Amino acid sequence: MSLLSETALPSQTPAESLPAHGAPAAQRPGSDHLYLVVVGHVDHGKSTLIGRLLFDTHSVPDGKAERIEAACKAEGMEFEYAFLLDALLEEQAQNITMDTTRVPFHTERRSFTIIDAPGHKEFLKNMITGAASADAAVLLVDAQEGLREQTRRHCFLLSLLGLRQIVVAVNKMDLVGYRPEVFDRIRAELGEFLGRLGVEPANFIPISAKHGEGLLRHSDRMPWYRGPTLLEVLEKFRANPPASGGPLRFSVQDVYRFDARRIIAGPVESGRISVGDPIEFVPGGKRSRVKSIETWPPENPPPRGPIGAGRQVAVTLEDELFVERGQVGAPLTDKPFEARTFTARVFWIHDKPLRSGELIPLKLGTQQAEARILGIQRTLDAVTLESGTGTTGEVKVHEVAEIRMRVRRPIAFDVGGKVPALGRFVLMRGRRIGGGGVIDSVVEEPPEARGVNPVSRSAILGHRGCIVWMTGLSGAGKSTLANALEQRLLNSGILSAVLDGDALRTGLSRNLGFTADDRSENLRRAAELAIHLANAGVVVIAALISPFRVDRAMAAERAKERGVPFAEIFVNAPLAECERRDPKQLYKKAREGMIPQFTGIDSPYEPPLAPDLEIRTDRESVDDSIGKLAELALGLARPSEQTGGGADI
């Protein structure tokens, strides 16, 4: 068939149908853009269908069709609509689409992006990549061949990916003489299969993509079909509405501290967020209210929301909380689960199977955690929907399974499609996504029995580990007190160790500078190290300037999460006194501009608001101070023997 001899189709030049200054369909109020995936068995005509849709809606740039026609003629072939799509040489050679392709097109009513997903078996990962971001799917079935393996597999994956808007196009009707009984047989068989998956297609439509029948117009050769054309169905599909009606789920993607503001940025996965909203961060349970919504360019008056689902937002909070990537902001009354063990259905697309017992990185929203595959309940055969035995202990490439898994630390998630973005995850095989899954249920579990109980260590040592965190200006006397306290504790038979800022800076943190972020990272490392030592039974005496409240709060919270007693000590001396002492000549250098961002000079120090103990080194003797410190430390390390200086255990 010659391209140029095509019968004229109704004109669809979009400009004519639009108001002179209006935007086209995609941006008209109440209208929306539809992402559409085309799936089906290899050679059932996906690329031809897409090529034909593009051509018939006048979405092909000038020259492209002519070039392909010339190329086809040169090869002695008839015009191939599929070549409009398959631009890469290798694809034309093999006659299969290799990867996900996205092509925009529009009609009078709306705009679309077609995601072409390949049908070739090895390329399932690309089909998933395409289908996971689609609003609706066209499932193509060759009228001559009927349901094939990939047809069924694709149906299964569409249901797992949560796609509910599906139209079935029975293609190549021209090759079966346009007979209604062929169409009816496929409709019955596929309808039954999809029904078992809980999927109800919007329509079954008989078409011939090659001849443009059933796409934009009805075919004279199929008068027995009285339903809508394919395009009519596509125009009626809904773009997936963002879940603004559901509970707020604000995934923390990052926290920015470019200036005095501490900006928490990330996507609103569902619900909406406004200034003044109470918000709780899960996991962790820290609460505050939204203080501001940050925008650039600045808006006047500043925005107050609501910002709805599907949007990115950047907020500040009324309280200085240590919030980090992976936490999910939620209303106090409707929070996601915070748990470690759950069941899920997974699909696997990596050559190296997923094995029972293996530890594998899991990503869910912006959270990341190591997950242990506890058991593979059963593998499902995506083609027959039969259950496998599940005794192999692994899920091979292109298989689907129900598994039970446990992440190393609690994560926040929703189940049962409540908030889809927080109910699905991927598993990483090296740098690549190895598979994906949907969480079905939470598994309750008894408190975990650990291999070694910290109690057994304290039985040997006669005390337990804890952290005595000294904060204060340079020269306030932290190191002096820390060293004296260490000696006093060692004399009392208590294993203790000083964690000194200078020592950290020359070792563990030698790659860090003194920006707010680097200081924060330095303290994170210090806190982690201190917690490890304390867990091993050591009384850790941290002597660190730690100028920012939020970093100290982070250290305290981390310790608390891991069951390590923690006390904050404010080693206080006025700046003038510290500068007079200047034991390391640092103030002198800072004043001369040789040390930028020096705490107290050109970088702020935020004194503790409620320290467990405050030592005024300009007013009291070292002996007096050590007496108080030792009492507090002993109280933490041997809680049964004495009650200590107000530390929260």
Add this chain to the structure above:
Amino acid sequence: MSHLSDLESHSIYLIREAFHGFEKPAMLWSMGKDSNVLLWLAKKAFCGRMPFPVVHIDTTYEFPEMIEFRNWAKEHYGFDLAVWTNLEARAKGIGYETTDPVTVTHELKTVALQQCLAANKFDALITGIRRDEDSTRAKERYFSPRNAEFEWDYKDQPPEFWNHFTTDSGPGEHVRVQPLLDWTEIDIWRYLEREKVPLPGMYFSRNGQRYRSLGCMPITKPVRSNAKTIADIIEELKITRISERSGRAQDHHERNAMQKLRAKGFM
């Protein structure tokens, strides 16, 4: 305008992922319309900051008006600008006066970019390419790994779904982060209009001609147009079926020029 806001939101998500996921990301900037949307989105993503350097690969064949815009924008937005030129190639006399445009583009853009990446040890490059620009770009991922030789393995791309991407790279490798992949040319113009993003004047009609896509001076031709405002340009684009890069000679020099350029690391 929800479609534009959807595109904007997703792009900002991708830019933030790039900043979070990599040690040393950088943003490529050509001063062109897409590049300026990219800058704008980055400013939005970081509430007015630009927390990574902006790189301009200067072929030395830039339009003077674009260089003027470059200098103005650097001050206006306030970012670290890194300009890189393949000086060795220029010293060897490689240029449009002596050499075919595909070779020149490869030397002055791709090789220059390789040099810049090696010198700065960038591990991610945020670029403004769009799927609808060229059919080979239609198959790109948002996060697209490039090996140490800069090659794009388009036959075996990593899966990418549910907003999870490849966010690390091996030694010498880097990842192209492509936040504008889903945008079309007309989306870009509508967004530029909605947000009032500053643009070089060459996109607008003077004496019945304007530039639709801007590249090197000797190989970039204007199109006939009377579009003096963004609204005019949008009207014009609704009617035209001539491809966007038709004024860019290096794409047409030989069959599959674009595919060859891209497999070798071209943007």
